[in-house]
Amino acid sequence: MDTEHVLRTFVEYYEDQGHRRITGSTLLPEPGDPVLFTSAGMHPLTPYLEGRPHPLGRRLVNVQRCLRTTDLDEVGDSTHLTVFEMLGTWSLGDYEGSRSLDWAHRLLTEGLGVDPGLLHATVYGGGEQVGPDTESLRLWQERGVPVERTVDDNWWSNGPVGPCGPDSEIFLWSGDTPPRSTPTGDDRWVEVWNHVMMRHRRLDDGRLVPLPQRNVDTGLGLERLAMLLQGKSSVFECDVFEPWRRLLPVLWPLDEPSFRVVCDHLRSAVVIVGDGVRPSNTGRGYVLRRLVRRLLTVLWRDDPSRGLGDLPDELITHTLDHFRQDGDPGLPGLVRRLLVEEERRFRRLLDRGRNVLARPRFRGPLGEEDFHYLHDTHGLPRELVTSLREGEYPETEGVGAVRS
Known part of the structure; x- marks a missing residue:
């Protein structure tokens, strides 16, 4: 059934x-x-x-x-x-x-x-x-x-x-x-x-x-x-995820836990955009941005060259159809453009973060004043700073800069 x-x-x-x-x-x-x-x-x-x-x-x-x-x-x-x-x-x-x-x-x-x-x-x-x-x-x-x-x-x-x-x-x-x-x-x-x-x-x-x-x-x-x-x-x-199981592993070989996170967050991002939310640094837009960055973190763990521009059209249209968001024929293209732009923005943020954190001031333990300065002056959220210092993100500089 x-x-x-x-x-x-x-x-x-x-x-x-x-x-x-x-x-x-x-x-x-x-x-x-x-x-x-x-x-x-x-x-x-x-x-x-x-x-x-x-x-x-x-x-x-x-x-x-x-x-x-x-x-x-x-x-x-x-x-x-x-x-x-x-x-x-x-x-x-x-x-x-x-x-x-x-x-x-x-x-x-x-x-x-x-x-x-x-x-x-x-x-x-x-x-x-x-x-x-x-x-x-x-x-x-x-x-x-x-x-x-x-x-x-x-x-x-x-x-x-x-x-x-x-x-x-x-x-x-x-x-x-x-x-x-x-x-x-x-x-x-x-x-x-x-x-x-x-x-x-x-x-x-x-x-x-x-x-x-x-x-x-x-x-x-x-x-x-x-x-x-x-x-x-x-x-x-279950049958809802059949297209994802058929298409995503061919594009990006992932272990099962990574597949589930990437699949869930990508699908959720498509639905959120379909309901009119756009990426931002606050409120609903930040939830969308956080989902995209979480899935990219998993996606790049094995291969930093992977890019959201390669996402099959079928997965976007299938998701919009399933959630009855298919009224606008231009929506699938908009979803793709927003995802790719968020990917580019995140790559640039990671590169900037590495450059800033390489300064002598930030090589030791960070205090609250440091975290506030990094966020207010350089746009680096606390969780991103912590992850960069722990080596969670792979090197991305020069990778995927012109992907579409």
Whole structure:
């Protein structure tokens, strides 16, 4: 079952349950949202979770592309991606969490063919202000699904203040042995679907107050679910990445961990540019710049002559098509030009950094004053200075200066 089939099955199932499909937003949150990028499907719906009537009703379903920089250092393992798609459902003051979990169990086992014996759930075990989630616990016990109770792992919030609530997470077993242990005891249990009973708002002083309505907010990672349904050992082996696996190793022979980082960061950079972000030294533009520099660091580790101008057109167009960003015929060319220019800019920055750090003043230990001077006067970020002094970057001077 490929990802498009999974997506259609999910949306149609919830439409049959009375949900209306809404169009997912771009990676850029609405003005006033404190986050740089949309990292969960609930971001565009926050006003409706807080009580504003939604024009399409109280049951919604959608597909939302998301970006999470909090997982950046975990990219390269079997389950984490920087940019991914989230399948989401919402009850805006309509049904309760037990119905949401019942539908999820039926979709996974009956609609998508998951062996019920490969499921595990976790539920909120209770805290100082909110008691244990006995409703979800009872539902899972009735369905014969093993349940683990936790506290911090099963409380969802979007930050220190704002909407929040207990959640119940659904895990699938990914091991090649019969299921064992629990999600907190064995990482072969892969979290795929989170159901948040979003009923509270956390105030600045830490107190919880009821939201105007009792909501349910769910999110299911499409690539993770596709990986498991397709019997693959990592998200980078599911069908979404087929063109990358076919074309990238021929161009740049990389070990598996390096392939995953380069593939993820390049794909994410394409999507970010497709949503209108341009490289810069602050905010969203700096996230894009950082992704490009991280992938170049890995790409040049074995061969500094490698260049982004060699990236096959098919990988750019495939990514834009998959994330439904293919409306502008000139966008693939723009993506390529921006990537190549960032590569040139980074090469020049590395060369300048080496020349500056070779001065006698910077040969010994560096203090805060040195780091501030290098950043403010020469545009050298602290992490770049540290990496150059540790020899992380290969010599690039004169390499790829005219690549296109």
